[in-house]
Amino acid sequence: MNSVVPRRDRSATVAIPRGNERDGIAEVISDELNVLGYQPVHFQIGSLIPEKSDVVFSFGPYGKFLTIPRQLAKMPLGQKPIFVHWNTEGIPDLRIPWKIMSSIAEWRSWLGRIQDSRNDSARIPGTERLFSLMESRMLRFRYLGDYYYTHRRGWLDIFADTSEIYAEIHRQHGLPTIVAHWGATPQWYKNLGLERDIDVLWMGTRGTRRRSIILDQVRRELEANGVRMHVADGKENPFIFGDERIYYLNRSKITLNITRTWYDDNFSRIALAAPNRSLIVSEELLPHCRSFIAGTHYVSVPVETLAKTILYYLDHEEERLRIVDNAYHFETTKLVFRDSIKSIMDAVNQLYESIHPINHSPVLDVVSNSL
Numbered sequence: 001m002n003s004v005v006p007r008r009d010r011s012a013t014v015a016i017p018r019g020n021e022r023d024g025i026a027e028v029i030s031d032e033l034n035v036l037g038y039q040p041v042h043f044q045i046g047s048l049i050p051e052k053s054d055v056v057f058s059f060g061p062y063g064k065f066l067t068i069p070r071q072l073a074k075m076p077l078g079q080k081p082i083f084v085h086w087n088t089e090g091i092p093d094l095r096i097p098w099k100i101m102s103s104i105a106e107w108r109s110w111l112g113r114i115q116d117s118r119n120d121s122a123r124i125p126g127t128e129r130l131f132s133l134m135e136s137r138m139l140r141f142r143y144l145g146d147y148y149y150t151h152r153r154g155w156l157d158i159f160a161d162t163s164e165i166y167a168e169i170h171r172q173h174g175l176p177t178i179v180a181h182w183g184a185t186p187q188w189y190k191n192l193g194l195e196r197d198i199d200v201l202w203m204g205t206r207g208t209r210r211r212s213i214i215l216d217q218v219r220r221e222l223e224a225n226g227v228r229m230h231v232a233d234g235k236e237n238p239f240i241f242g243d244e245r246i247y248y249l250n251r252s253k254i255t256l257n258i259t260r261t262w263y264d265d266n267f268s269r270i271a272l273a274a275p276n277r278s279l280i281v282s283e284e285l286l287p288h289c290r291s292f293i294a295g296t297h298y299v300s301v302p303v304e305t306l307a308k309t310i311l312y313y314l315d316h317e318e319e320r321l322r323i324v325d326n327a328y329h330f331e332t333t334k335l336v337f338r339d340s341i342k343s344i345m346d347a348v349n350q351l352y353e354s355i356h357p358i359n360h361s362p363v364l365d366v367v368s369n370s371l
Contacts, residue, residue: 013039015053015081019062024241028185029057032341049081055348059086064116065146069155082348084158086180086340087147091166092140094263098173101141102148108138109145151175158347160340163265163288180344181289182268185337189275192250199314200229201252201278203240204269208260214283214303215258221307227314229256249276253320254310257282257298265289270298271335274327279320281310292335297327 014033018026030040041050045063049056049071058068065085072083092101150156151174160180161167170177200222206212219229230248232240240248249255255273257280259266265288273280280298283306294300301309313320 011037011039012054013041013050013052014055014057015041015043015050016057017045017068018042019045025059028187028337029059029341031187032185032338033057033345035338036342036345038345053081055082055084055345057084057086057344060088061085061143061146064112065143066113066116066150069150069153073153073155082157082351083155084160084344084348085147085156086160086162086344087143087166088162088182088265088268089140089143090163090261090264091169092138092144093261094165098169102144102173104138105141105145105148107145108141109149112142112146113149148173148175157351158344160344160347162267164290165286165288166265178343178347180340181335182265182271183335183337183340184271184275184331188246188272189332190246190250191277192247194247194250196251196253198230198248198252199227200254200256200310201232201248201273202229202256202258203232203245203248203272205239206233206235210262211258211260214306215256218256218258218307218310222310225307225311227311245272246276249273249278252278254279254281254313256306256310257285258303258306259283259285267292270327271331271337274298274324274331277324277328279313279324280327281306281313289335292330295323297323297330299323 016026016030016033026042030042033040038055041053043050046067049068056068056072058065069083072080092105096104147156147159147170151159158178159170159175160178161170162180162182164179167177167179202215202219206215215231215233219231222229230252231237232248249272252273255269255278257266257269257273262283263286266282266285267289270280270282270292274297282294282298282300283303284300285294292298299309299313
């Protein structure tokens with residue numbers, strides 16, 4: 001079990017890995033932790049964890065997940081920060097029986113660990129070509145296997161997931177998991193008072209063949225009815241981030257939501273669109289977040305009727321605005337990013353208290369003072 005050396009002279013330091021200088025998610029997590037009273041510090045993924053960190057708060061994964069827990073495993077017991085990971089990646093395929101899926105994940109994780117090894121003697125002769133082919137494949141299996149491997153080794157202290165469905169599956173199979181939904185944050189929305197002159201917005205990578213096919217079909221049907229869609233997919237038009245994304249969402253009557261796979265947790269797009277008062281019209285979603293209700297906070301229909309439904313809500317403004325208003329208030333007061341961060345840090349504090357029942361934690365001080 002990891003532990004943190006108590007430091008009464010300062011609030012808890014939370015180290016947050018980031019992939020680059022403009023890592024928007026890392027910045028939001030940092031800002032929300034700061035509001036809650038913590039001291040966030042950033043470090044580059046793959047570099048050394050900052051000294052005197054009380055907590056390491058990773059998310060994603062973006063890149064090779066095991067980089068951080070491997071560092072932690074080498075630290076003296078009394079100097080190890082508590083390691084938190086907030087998972088935003090889906091399970092490989094809900095149709096695969098767990099026994100089979102976990103076996104594949106365990107194999108993929110093992111293959112990745114061998115591939116990552118700098119010790120040539122650890123490599124199995126004749127596997128170099130296989131390693132090359134597998135570098136960017138079956139990543140969801142690798143992440144799943146890495147999580148369970150890290151948990152078995154005792155390197156993972158707090159594990160959170162954005163999905164209620166995935167969290168329950170993990171708990172059933174021995175990985176304690178808390179639910180921390182992907183919510184809205186003030187950094188992602190503003191009321192710019194702009195004319196809603198974009199009928200439909202698609203933002204994000206096409207990602208999978210399935211999503212691309214659905215997107216193109218919906219677009220053809222809309223254009224046949226005189227409705228044009230702005231597609232910010234990084235190819236036809238650049239991806240949109242930050243203030244530019246807020247600008248486009250403030251102009252869009254409807255934001256289209258299509259998942260990479262039929263079972264994905266895709267609420268991150270909803271957390272961006274809803275607080276900017278753009279109606280989410282989505283293919284049917286699994287109940288990853290049961291409190292966000294179809295028909296009340298967003299529109300959910302079968303893929304075959306997406307275009308028809310969009311046309312309906314473009315023609316029925318009053319109904320569209322009713323749902324938009326519900327979603328705005330829910331996302332800005334109930335399903336908020338800060339509450340998710342706080343729920344994770346509450347688990348950190350409970351863990352610290354169980355390790356140090358006598359000592360009073362600076363982490364605990366911060367949370368109690370911020371309430």
